[in-house]
Amino acid sequence: MMPYFKFDYFGVDFGLVIAFIIGIGFGFALERGGFGNARILAAQFYFYNMRVLKVMFTAIVTAMLGLFYFSWLGWLDLSLVYVGNTYILPQVLGGFILGMGFVIGGYCPGTSVVSASTGRIDGMVYLLGIFFGIFVFGEMFPLLEGFYLSTDMGKVTLPEFFGLSYGMIVFLVVVMALAAFAAAEWGEKVLAKKNGRGIE
Amino acid sequence: MVHGEKNLEPKPYSNPYVVGVGLGLVLLAAFLIMGRGLGASGAISTIVSVGVEKVAPVHATQNNFYKEYLGDGTTNPLKDWLIFEVIGVVVGGFLSGSLAHRIKRTTEKGPNVSVRTRLIYAFTGGIIMGFGAKLARGCTSGLALTGGALLSVGGWAFMFAVFGGGYAVAYFVRRQWL
Numbered sequence: 001m002m003p004y005f006k007f008d009y010f011g012v013d014f015g016l017v018i019a020f021i022i023g024i025g026f027g028f029a030l031e032r033g034g035f036g037n038a039r040i041l042a043a044q045f046y047f048y049n050m051r052v053l054k055v056m057f058t059a060i061v062t063a064m065l066g067l068f069y070f071s072w073l074g075w076l077d078l079s080l081v082y083v084g085n086t087y088i089l090p091q092v093l094g095g096f097i098l099g100m101g102f103v104i105g106g107y108c109p110g111t112s113v114v115s116a117s118t119g120r121i122d123g124m125v126y127l128l129g130i131f132f133g134i135f136v137f138g139e140m141f142p143l144l145e146g147f148y149l150s151t152d153m154g155k156v157t158l159p160e161f162f163g164l165s166y167g168m169i170v171f172l173v174v175v176m177a178l179a180a181f182a183a184a185e186w187g188e189k190v191l192a193k194k195n196g197r198g199i200e
Numbered sequence: 201m202v203h204g205e206k207n208l209e210p211k212p213y214s215n216p217y218v219v220g221v222g223l224g225l226v227l228l229a230a231f232l233i234m235g236r237g238l239g240a241s242g243a244i245s246t247i248v249s250v251g252v253e254k255v256a257p258v259h260a261t262q263n264n265f266y267k268e269y270l271g272d273g274t275t276n277p278l279k280d281w282l283i284f285e286v287i288g289v290v291v292g293g294f295l296s297g298s299l300a301h302r303i304k305r306t307t308e309k310g311p312n313v314s315v316r317t318r319l320i321y322a323f324t325g326g327i328i329m330g331f332g333a334k335l336a337r338g339c340t341s342g343l344a345l346t347g348g349a350l351l352s353v354g355g356w357a358f359m360f361a362v363f364g365g366g367y368a369v370a371y372f373v374r375r376q377w378l
Contacts, residue, residue, distance in 0.1 A: 019282070022233075034214075067231055095362045107322075110289060110339065118293055122308050127326065
């Protein structure tokens with residue numbers, strides 16, 4: 001029965017070996033996608049290269065369908081897969097701030113690690129910035145704690161929130177992703193014709 | 201730098217949909233084997249917390265944020281799942297970059313901006329990102345990817361907010377990229 005770790009197929013120490021191997025796959029995929037390069041990532045926000053959207057939504061849909069399928073087969077106890085609580089206001093504001101940092105600095109935490117490991121100086125400097133930003137957050141935490149803990153909605157998922165079945169939400173997410181891919185392909189073509197360029 | 205020969209040109213990046221499926225399968229493997237998703241900023245938070253504790257132990261234990269990452273003292277906080285995962289990310293990124301001849305000591309930037317300016321932007325963006333990620337309880341990998349696949353309301357709201365924040369300031373920093 002999956003997830004294996006939760007059913008004690010192995011211990012914490014072997015879990016760290018798994019972490020390392022999964023990390024290799026994660027870093028490999030990010031680099032393959034061009035996400036070690038800030039110009040590719042930033043291009044998403046000027047609409048001339050929609051790789052970020054394409055890779056992210058494809059990954060989400062793939063993992064989501066896998067989870068749905070394995071739990072439907074009865075091989076996976078989905079309730080044992082960790083989902084954090086939703087704290088809606090701090091998460092929306094935090095996301096907005098993070099998005100600003102993304103386009104100003106050119107990376108997110110995971111991609112800056114890949115960028116640094118493939119020699120990019122800007123990725124290394126960005127990574128230092130993240131350390132400092134987290135330190136600033138930590139030092140300000142006593143002031144922020146009230147807001148940080150506010151609007152706790154518990155472990156709420158989209159099926160519960162909209163009162164629809166798990167399968168229906170999965171279907172709607174797939175439809176939305178396909179529509180986003182079609183729009184992204186169309187948008188890239190239109191802009192490439194208009195500007196006569198594109199970063200690939 | 202690594203490959204001196206001229207014939208080892210960097211290869212183009214892979215098809216984004218193929219990469220997306222690959223990334224999705226890595227995420228799915230984490231769910232099925234470990235019962236948890238991917239992450240990145242959490243590892244940095246642990247390192248920051250351990251650093252603060254080394255310099256100012258009393259100060260760190262009085263702060264609930266650091267305390268969460270330092271644990272109860274029974275295990276070494278650095279013996280952490282996310283830290284080992286991020287070490288893997290370093291190795292995996294280097295491996296993929298080496299195979300495609302993309303390892304290069306350079307600074308990625310648009311043509312109209314100096315390296316110095318780009319690095320100031322990078323550092324500033326990193327600070328903002330670190331702060332935002334902690335306020336939101338995760339970053340693009342831990343919240344948007346992982347929470348997205350698990351259909352978490354917070355994960356999806358966060359993801360749309362990230363795109364919102366990015367598009368909101370993109371115009372003002374366009375000189376850096378275009």
